Amino acid sequence: MSAPRLVVHRDKELMAQAAAARLITTIVDAQAARGSASVVLTGGRNGNGLLAALGSSPARDAIDWSRLDLWWGDERFLPEGDPDRNDTQARAALLDAVPLDPTRVHTMPVSGGAYGTDADAAAAAYAEELATAARAGDGAPAGVSTDAAVPAFDVLMLGVGPDTHVASLFPEHPALRETERTVVGVHGAPKPPPTRVSLTFRAIRAAREVWLLAAGEDKAKAAATALSGAGELQAPAAGAYGLDRTLWLLDAAAASELPRSLYSPASP
Template sequence: MSEASVAVHADADLLAQAVAARLVVRLLDAQAERGQASMVLTGGRIAAAVYRAVAVLPARDAVDWSRVDVWWGDERFLPAGDPERNETQARAALLDGLPLDPARVHPMPASDGPTGDDPEAGAAEYAAELARAARPGHAALPHFDVLMLGVGEDGHVASVFPEHPVHHDTRPVSAVRGSPKPPPVRTTLTLPTINTAEEVWLVASGADKARAVGMALAGAGPVQLPAAGAQGVSRTLWLLDRAAAAEVPPRLRSLR
């Protein structure tokens, strides 16, 4: 697992612009290396700002979007098209304007989808979809070039919440009930699945995130503070605005 590094930007807008630029470069590098690229999306306000920033970035046209796989790290278990779904938000902010191959866009289950209103069946189906995309000879997961995560005030990432039973789920994808952040029923990649990504980027903006960010970087445990347990194979990058970085431990501040 990689050591975390931290980049701090002046405010939320610059943070979103910088993450958008990094994302385009990451996808370009992956395509240069592997002929294709994959990104795992998250939900929340800062993620939506990043997607909007990618949408208007001229360099986005350098990416061959028909060779990009799109996955989600978590989803709210609601009907397809519900405005609260992370998928709906990402499509509106970015995906609908990109020449993606629809077969490479892999939304998490909807409560009115083929697996019905059963989040367990939906999670199992998403695990099966991941397994179908796995590289031959590899574990039941595809290669994730970059996996982005927002960070909750309580330190949750994706829909892995502090002290929640999801921490004991050994499956790659979990159905979450009783989420403290509405809506209560969700689907999420579990932390071990998240941690197979080549790069994990934790993106946080605002003073209400400072405590969770500071504690995660100071070495809190993942059950208490799930963000502390998210790590990329070759890179773990915290992308923060100044307000969210206010409690970053001094030994990491030099990396700003």
Template sequence: MTATVVVHADPDLLAQAVAARLIVRMIDAQAERGEAGVVLTGGRIAAAVYRAVRNLPARNAVDWSRVDVWWGDERFLPAGHPDRNETQARAALLDGLPLDPARVHPMPPSDGPDGDDPEAAAARYAQELASAARPATLPHFDVLMLGVGEDGHIASVFPEHPVAYETRPVSAVRDSPKPPPVRTTLTPSAINTADEVWLIAAGADKAAAVGMALGGAGPVRLPAAGVHGVGGTRWLLDRAAAADLRPAFRGLR
């Protein structure tokens, strides 16, 4: 399936546009299924998107009590640590929404029930996904958001890392090339079950990875090239991140 590429002039416009797109997608999902499921990511642009959602009056058109919130990956750190993606998302958005706490599903922290065992934490998250999905293995993800690293990694799936070959839905990550070295992540096999996958990138430091991913790089060498939604794949970029794309991709919104 061909990816859709949307380029915005700058990071602020990108964050606002993604926020508006997310609200509309949640409304449409609830109109169709009665509920919605979103998978969150981390990073600077993600935090900007979450703040933009918080500031949009249209957020009140979503019934947040019927939204399931999941995470694509997490730094294996204690609960509340400022470097956890959960901590970032709660501060930027989630703590201000009328969510059902039972439908917010953070990945286990390193001081959680599994202690400092990331493999057990990954297995626990896989079980939580399966419990929410019964009789399926994974719940319905309407939107799965991913940042794109300078090296082309997505979630905590890094180039040439063994996790790229994982068939389990959730995996521990050791020896991450970016700190912290221990993480948990959805694997590509789980990511690719989402209805829509959104890859969001801003800044000139992402341009080479974006250009390679959309230029046909292999998924092990460049994990961002190997993820896609069942119903659609969207690359949501600012002008700097799109600098290495072919001219056909560069129309601004």
């Protein structure tokens, strides 16, 4: 478990650009050290804003896209190509414009596909895909039991919702109490669509680095709550942390209810 470090930027545009630069550096370093990199993407305006900023960065070609594994932290359980799916939005923001190896882009199952409308079966299939990748040699980092059955994610990104939810783990939702499975079907989510697939804390906490993204005034209370010592059942963002590093990347609006003593000035 790593203590959270906060970095606050002037506005959401600068935050997206700086986060993209940070991600490029992290991926390049991981590829240099281990031959490949593994990143978990998040959706929403901040996750997609980061991907768009990465796509427009002249440094994006420093990444060997063919040696990058992409996963998702959660997904809306909707048909393939639905504009509300996180993978659809990620493709539009960046993925369709870079030379990824399609076999290393691990999208979550779609509704109406191989698992029909069964989100629990879809979650179990994604968990097995994670376990297969872990068994192939990209196992959990030191300090995490090998039965965690997830790859050693270099970076796992999470958007923070106004209610403090991360991935599709909502306050007081039963999915927060899952300790055995790495992926779950989420039913009755408090925001549409109600049916989703999500990583659990068990999978999230196996990542080397967890980055929480929050920008905008509507995220200020969530950031203040999660960083004030609230429990993870009431504030799921408080329960998201990485093994080596936990970064909160915010803009000034999202940090407006935090005491300045908590965060450091933004740096490239």
